[in-house]
Amino acid sequence: MRRICFLGGAALLALATSAQARVTAIHIETRTPAPTKPGERPYEIITGTFDGDLSPTRDAIITDIAQAPRQANGRIGYSATFAIARPLARGSGVLFYDVPNRGNGKVAPDEDGHIRVISGWQGDLAPAPGLQTATVPVAKGLTGPALARVTDLSGSTWGLTGGIGRPVPRPLPVDLDPAHARLYRQASDAAPLEPIATSQWAFGDCRTTPFPGTPDPARICLKGGFDPALAYTLVYQARDPLVLGIGFAATRDLVSFLRHATVDDHGTPNPLSGQVHWSVVSGTSQSGNFVKSFINLGFNQDEAGHRVFDGANPNIAARQVPLNLRFAVPGGAATLFEPGSEGTLWWSRYADRVRGRGTHSLLDRCTATQTCPKIMETFGSTELWGLRLSPALVGTDARADVPIPANVRRYYFPGVTHGGSYTGGISLDGDKPWPGAPVCALPNNPNPSLPTMRALMKRLVAWVSTGRAPPPSQYPTLAHGDLVPPHAAAMHWPAIPGAPVPDGKMNDLLDYDYGPRFDYPDLSGVITQQPPAIRRTIPSLVPRVDRDGNETGGGVPSVQHLVPLGTYLGWNVLAKGYGAGGPCGFAGGFIPFAATKVERLAKGDPRLSLEERYGSHAGFVAAVRSVAAQRVRQGWLLPDDAARLVAEAEASPVLSSASR
Known part of the structure; x- marks a missing residue:
């Protein structure tokens, strides 16, 4: 049952006077001038920590x-880091608040x-210089099942961690008896879980000691070693969970303090007192999921009944963040x-109705409480293919578009990978892999x-x-025929010689049963x-494509998408390791066009070559200049970004004599 609180004026006044949840102390550690160029407005960078308490x-x-x-006052204390550019x-x-992603x-x-402004909210991250973290209490004595999973692991010892990018230790088990836990192996995500006998593994470290190794609650030793071709899943009874949901309250209370307070409980001045008239929050990927959950759980209302954020941008955020759970892993x-x-x-x-979960909204x-922000939701192709966003557009039955209210704008970026190209240039061979990227069969989407x-x-x-x-929402819909099943035939995918097809590249949304207390x-x-029981697969849809394989229909395409150098995909193919041949995480791919008509015909490529499209290098540059100017007039591109794109087109090897 959802816990929705309907408050009238008298109740809001009572909350305002009770001062139940707030920042109690702000500790400024550094104040340093920010480097600026002549003519730029001066800034200072303020860093420190803050303490708060909750009812x-x-x-x-x-x-x-x-x-x-x-x-001593009966409340729950916490602390977190912050940094401010003032x-x-x-x-x-x-006040523009950027939600840190995994502390970054x-x-x-x-x-x-x-x-x-940024601040810590993820209480399972270990403090480190430059990292935004929160210190939250432990609910000692509580227990419950926990799950840890690993792929592509070799050797004999598995260090139990969770999340990606910045893995964190998993909670400790109640005891080290393998009979009180279960270890499984799996040949693929679609294969059944195969139990491993308790005699074959132990909570232990075998890096220097033979099986069963040195007892260790944070490691698993497997007799005979781990097979990198398999996935391993451990289910065990854990203890003493961190109260990680406090991260939402920490963000709420800091922003409310910076907007409204004069001093903290000890007389330390608010460094932004009287300077904040509006506040906006933006989060990308994991931190965008945080923004959705923050709003959904009611944290956009502070203790006095004020709206915390006036505007919100969940960017490339396909889900909610799994933070407010016992033994949560918010970095997955x-x-x-x-x-x-x-x-x-x-x-x-x-x-x-498909999942039987009633009627509700974020x-x-x-x-x-009349505290909703104005919302600008932004996302791209990979969020549909790799991060299961489709039901947010068409529901869990995929039969009709779910409307959006007047305070929401939704903008879709066709044919981009998760977050778009990190270099943002004009490329004939794709983006270079980023550190830690999966090994994909196709070049990375630029x-x-x-x-x-x-x-x-x-805007x-x-x-x-x-x-x-801002402009009306721009995104693909069923009503306009933009969305279809993720299969080559339905998408009208072109037959590109040697290229993979989209079939089987969707990260399916599974309907899990996590038990009655979830x-x-x-x-x-x-x-x-x-592990949760899988009840069904929820249908997902993706945009249809044109004869080049590029997404068409609703959205806000980039200049590169409108003046393409190849096919820009929201999906890719994992080249090696566990799951090879299936989706390559949430990395999009790129299939470049042939340079000339002769080359295209020799390959049997149905997509027009660069030469047939643009004629020459000058023709390509002219196309970029024309489209960039149009996007500026339409308000989708800033003039300085347009100038940069034209300069990059001029400097590119596209159809230049040097590239032939």
Whole structure:
């Protein structure tokens, strides 16, 4: 059952006077001038930590908060890091909060004079220089099932960690008896879980000692070693969970303090007192999922009933963040058995009859308290292929478009990988792999989304601060025939010699049963069934494509997409390791066009060559210049980004004499 609180004026006043959840102390550690160029507005960078306390009654929606240790005042304490870039002159009055992704983030001067703020929210990250972290209490004595999973592992010892990018230790087991846990192996995600006999493994470290090794609650030793061709899943009884859902409250309370407070409880001045008139939050990928959950769980209302964020941008955020759970792993990425897509996915109320979860929306709580922000949702192709976003558009039955309310804009970036190209240049051979990227069969997709995002973020700030509405939403819909099943025939995929087909490249959305204590719409509570039972596969749709294989229909295409050098894909093929031949994580691919008609005909490629499209290098540059100017006029591109793109086209080897 959803815990939605409908508050009237008297109740809001009571909350405001009770001061139940707030920042109690702010500790400024450094204040340093930011390097600037002549003529730029001066900035200072402020770093430090803050302390807060919470009422276990008011914030009862936080899983396990009732079992967290109390301070002398009966409240629950926590602390977190922060960093602020503050303009010393000509500030805009806008606080722009960037949610850190796995603790990563930095602040710097803003070209528009905004205050930039980041802070820690992920309590399972170990403190480290430059990392944004939170320190949250442990609910000692609580237990429950936990799950850890690993692929591509060799050797005899598995160190139990969770998440990607910055793996964190998994919670400790209640005891080291393998009979109280289960270890499975699996040949593929679609294969059944095969139990491994308890005599063949131990909670231990075999790196220097033969099996069963040195007893160790944080490691698994497997007799005979791990096979990198298999996946291994451990289910065990864990103890003493961190109360990680406090991360939502920590963000709420810091931003509320910076917006409204004069001093903390000890008389330390608020470094932004009187300077904040509007606030906007943006999160990308994992941190965008955080933004969705933050709004869904009602944290956009502070203790005094104020709206915390006036505007919100969940970017490339396909799910909710699995944070408010016992033994949560908030740093995951939509892999098998991982929660995230069970939570509410819709901005307007939708009846999730397929999964039997009632009617609800992400805005239910903030609508009840009149604290909803203006929302600008942005995402691209890989969020549909690799991160299971489709039901947010068409529901779990995929029969009709789910409408969006008036305070929401949705913009789709056709043919981009997760976050778009990280170099953003004009490329004939794709992006270079980023550190830690999976090994994919196709070159990485070089189609960018950042230039469009820069223009859109200015429109979001204007919407919040002046009321000037951004353009109507632009995204693929069933009503316009843009969305089809993820198969070559339905997509009208061209037969490109030697290229893979999209069939089988979808990361399917599975309907999991996590047990009766799991709150599905809120993605909260306690998982009691591990691994979860799989009840069904939820249908997913993707955009149809043109004769080049590039996505067509609704969206805000980049200049590169409109003046293409190849086929830009939201999917790719894993080249080696566990799952080879299937989806390559959430990396998009690129299939370049042939340079000349002769080359194209020799390959049997049905897509026109660069020569047939643009004639010459000058013709290509002219096409980029024309389309970039058009996008500037339409408001989808900033003039400086347009100039940069034209310069990159001029410097590129596309149809140049040197490339022939």
